Amino acid sequence: MRYFLLLALLLLGGCQSGFATSDYGSLPPTENDVTFQAESEISPSEQGVRFYIINAGEEPVFYDMGYEIEIEVDGTWKEIPFKDKPSFRKRDRKVNPGESFESAVLLEELEAAFEEGIYRVIVTMAMERDTEKEFMLASEFEVTSS
Amino acid sequence: MRQVEVVTYKETWPEEFESEALRIHEALDQIPVYIHHIGSTSVPGLSAKPVIDLMPVVPKIDEVDTHSEGMQKLGYEAMGAYGIEGRRFFRKGGDRRTHHVHVFELDSPAAERHLAFREYLRAHPDVASAYGTLKRSLAETYPEDMESYISGKEEWIRTTEERAIRWYREER
Numbered sequence: 001m002r003y004f005l006l007l008a009l010l011l012l013g014g015c016q017s018g019f020a021t022s023d024y025g026s027l028p029p030t031e032n033d034v035t036f037q038a039e040s041e042i043s044p045s046e047q048g049v050r051f052y053i054i055n056a057g058e059e060p061v062f063y064d065m066g067y068e069i070e071i072e073v074d075g076t077w078k079e080i081p082f083k084d085k086p087s088f089r090k091r092d093r094k095v096n097p098g099e100s101f102e103s104a105v106l107l108e109e110l111e112a113a114f115e116e117g118i119y120r121v122i123v124t125m126a127m128e129r130d131t132e133k134e135f136m137l138a139s140e141f142e143v144t145s146s
Numbered sequence: 147m148r149q150v151e152v153v154t155y156k157e158t159w160p161e162e163f164e165s166e167a168l169r170i171h172e173a174l175d176q177i178p179v180y181i182h183h184i185g186s187t188s189v190p191g192l193s194a195k196p197v198i199d200l201m202p203v204v205p206k207i208d209e210v211d212t213h214s215e216g217m218q219k220l221g222y223e224a225m226g227a228y229g230i231e232g233r234r235f236f237r238k239g240g241d242r243r244t245h246h247v248h249v250f251e252l253d254s255p256a257a258e259r260h261l262a263f264r265e266y267l268r269a270h271p272d273v274a275s276a277y278g279t280l281k282r283s284l285a286e287t288y289p290e291d292m293e294s295y296i297s298g299k300e301e302w303i304r305t306t307e308e309r310a311i312r313w314y315r316e317e318r
Contacts, residue, residue, distance in 0.1 A: 106180045
């Protein structure tokens, strides 16, 4: 009986608060003249969140084709884990000066129900290929039924 | 003329999908957000025509048209929407077909339908088995008539897809 009570409490507590706390603090949407912008609002039934990387600088930048998603829980960012990451994203993507690249987060890649709330997408960019001179950008989006 | 050939499930199909997905991601200039393995070869244990179906999902479908050349270099024939609105269809192999690529935009109902059907068959082996039996029977009846083979399973697919979509939405 005690076991079932504990299980019920865990389930009621929800999975989302059980996510690990983010390794990152505040992250900017723009750095080095590169702007990262996710669509601001989606409904829970949508399959993905579109985003843009806009390079307004004078040098090419490189996007590693990955992303991380976090959810805000009581003012703290929590990491949402992936199911299986796809194997086809092997190579980074060059974004030339004055150009933009549009892609999207596919929500079914992640271990979350994406109920209403505030989330953020984080991407890693680099000023040179195969370098550790990386910088991270983030953009928030809201999942809302309204 | 395309022969109707239905074979037993091959353990190599997921690997064949993976390696082709990598090539297609490059040929489409990395615009696919995701590339799904769909169709009968994506359902473990299901007999199928030995044709790998891939479904890249892209942010904007029109962008695919600027990358047809890359697909042609991989041996694909660009077929446009080919009867399904919002799709870009590519096929490879001529009469000895090896791959189909169905590109859809993110949040497309047709993409959801494909995924729902696949997931439903994966989760219901009895339904997948009935589908395999139907396909083998149609292939024996129409070994040289691809159109009759396809139309013979249309009604079964239509009714199963309706159930699959309801189930898929409840599961998500």
